Amino acid sequence: MNEANPAQLATYVTGGAFLLAFIFGAVGNKTNFCTMGAVSDWVNMGDTSRMRMWLLAIAVALLGSSALALGGVVDLSKSIYLGSNFTWLSYIVGGFLFGVGMTLGSGCGSKTLIRIGGGNLKSLVVFVFLGIAAYMTLRGLFGAFRVGVLEPVSVTFASSQDLPSLLGVHRGILAGLIGGGLLVYVYASRDFRASFDYTLGGVVTGLVVVGGWYVSGVLGYVAEHPETLQEAFIATNTGRMESFSFVSPMAFTLEYLMLWTDKSKIVTYGIASGFGVIAGSAAYALATRSFRWEGFRDAEDTANHVVGGILMGFGGITALGCTVGQGITGISTLALGSFVTFGAILAGSALTMKYQYWRMGG
Numbered sequence: 001m002n003e004a005n006p007a008q009l010a011t012y013v014t015g016g017a018f019l020l021a022f023i024f025g026a027v028g029n030k031t032n033f034c035t036m037g038a039v040s041d042w043v044n045m046g047d048t049s050r051m052r053m054w055l056l057a058i059a060v061a062l063l064g065s066s067a068l069a070l071g072g073v074v075d076l077s078k079s080i081y082l083g084s085n086f087t088w089l090s091y092i093v094g095g096f097l098f099g100v101g102m103t104l105g106s107g108c109g110s111k112t113l114i115r116i117g118g119g120n121l122k123s124l125v126v127f128v129f130l131g132i133a134a135y136m137t138l139r140g141l142f143g144a145f146r147v148g149v150l151e152p153v154s155v156t157f158a159s160s161q162d163l164p165s166l167l168g169v170h171r172g173i174l175a176g177l178i179g180g181g182l183l184v185y186v187y188a189s190r191d192f193r194a195s196f197d198y199t200l201g202g203v204v205t206g207l208v209v210v211g212g213w214y215v216s217g218v219l220g221y222v223a224e225h226p227e228t229l230q231e232a233f234i235a236t237n238t239g240r241m242e243s244f245s246f247v248s249p250m251a252f253t254l255e256y257l258m259l260w261t262d263k264s265k266i267v268t269y270g271i272a273s274g275f276g277v278i279a280g281s282a283a284y285a286l287a288t289r290s291f292r293w294e295g296f297r298d299a300e301d302t303a304n305h306v307v308g309g310i311l312m313g314f315g316g317i318t319a320l321g322c323t324v325g326q327g328i329t330g331i332s333t334l335a336l337g338s339f340v341t342f343g344a345i346l347a348g349s350a351l352t353m354k355y356q357y358w359r360m361g362g
Contacts, residue, residue, distance in 0.1 A: 006227075010235040010266065016215035017269045018276035021244070024208045025114055025280025029200030029290075033057075034111045035323035036102045039349040044357065049195070053184040053202040054102060056211060057328050059182035060206025065213055065243075065332035066175035074217035078233070078241045082160040085213025089153035090146070095326070095341035097311045098247075099348025103356070105130075105308025108323040109246030109316065112309075113274055117281025120294045122301070126309040127250060133313025134251035146318050164335045174334060201202035209329050212243030216269055237268050243332070245325025247316030249274045319322050319344070 027033070031053070038050035068074045076082060102108040105126045107115060109293055112130065115123035136142040159165040192198050221241075225232040236242045237252050250269030259265050285291035296302045315340050316322045319341045321330050327345060330338030 006222060006225065006232075006234050009222065011099075013215055013235040013269050014267050014272040016219060017212065017272040018279075020208045020211045020282035021276025022283070024110075024205060024244070025117055025277035026122065026284040027201060027204040027280075027284075028110065028114045028125060028277070029118060029281040029284040030288075031197040033114075033205060034106045035199040035327065035345075036111060036349060038106055039099075039103075040353055043350050043353050047191070048189065049192050049198055052189055052192045052326070053198045054323075055182050056186045056199065056202025057205035057209075058331050059179040059186065060203050061209040061332040062175055062182075062206075062329050062334070063179040064210030066179075066205060066334075068210065068213055068217075074213050076213070076241075076333045077160055077162070079243075079333055080238050080240055081326075081330045081333045081338060082162050084157045084160050085154050086157060086161050086337060087151050088337070090150045090318050091320075091337045091340040092344045093150055094315040094317070095344025096348035098315030098319060098322060099345040099350075100352045101130075101308040101311025101313075101315055101348075102323065102345075103308070103349045103352040104304040105312060106305065109250065109312060110244075110277060110322070111326050113246060113277040114281040117233040117278040117283075118285040119291045122294060122296055122305050125296075125302075126305050126312075128254070129306050129309030130247065130303070130313040130316075131254040133310040134247050134317050135255065135313075137314045137317035138248065138251060142317075144313050146314075150318060156327035161278065162195050163336060163339075165253040170333065172245045178334075192352060205324075205328065209243050209332055212269075212273075212329070213241065213332075214244065217241040220269070222345070235266065235268050237270050242269050243329045244273055245270070245316075245321050245329055246274065246277075247313065247322050247325060251313070251317075253339035297328055315348075 020123060033053060034050065035054055038054045041047040042051045065076065069076045106122065109130065112123045112126050116127060133142065137146055158271050164171040187193060216236055220234040222232045222234060233239060233241050237248060252268060253271045253274050256271055320337065321341065323345055326338045326341040331342060
């Protein structure tokens, strides 16, 4: 596969990303996989079932990705997550603001795409503002603050920031302990075990992330690109091995659509995955006749979703990922920054929900 034409490999990568994302979109719609909803159920009702579904996805992704790495199939150090520069302030600020944004915007990046597929016009507005803010954070006005203020506050490790290197523990042992512990916790709940949808949503989401690493890290890997004569991962926006994340892909999707006639712009792994989630969710919604058009309730509802999209765009880029990009894909690499971001997202979302509840007089 490494010796195939890069253009042919790009088809494999984008096609694989679309297929995996299609499955995720359909299953996510069916099982109501939603990280914002998971936090809401936990904070407002004390119900941890959807939170356990998220944790199950993390466990499956961690165990599966570690198996690929230990088997020599992929090299997770070639992703964006395991650099030696630990930008801890970016993880905290970006993750926290993403958590606030996903609460105001009625869902994280992946849920936004799933809701668009189900006919939600509010999520379409979130998509646009999230994408614009993400692009501004990558290359525009917001990027100046990110690069000039947040990123310089960091710690540089002697090795990469993966926990096995930092703790001096074998990856297989650490992955087994964390993944196994999460599985025990998840299935300790009778309510969780009572619904197959929870298991379906968690397992499929985790396996999709594992499949993503294989698609970009194996099918799209070229040891020596014919043009640059260097190692390359075909059709990825970062130039590195990627799996699922849903913030920067929205920015690149808007760029691709706006610069359609620019032949240098191509469909990448991230762009294909976004379209795949929408298509999968739409297919499920139409097949089950649950597709419904939904618009804004009032001006405040509109403002909340616009601000939510902007905060998610800025926060997701600053923290190097979202609830899926850092909370599942990143954690599957055992990157320290992913765990920090995960905690910051939870804090931002939970505190926003508490504030909303207080405003309502609760």
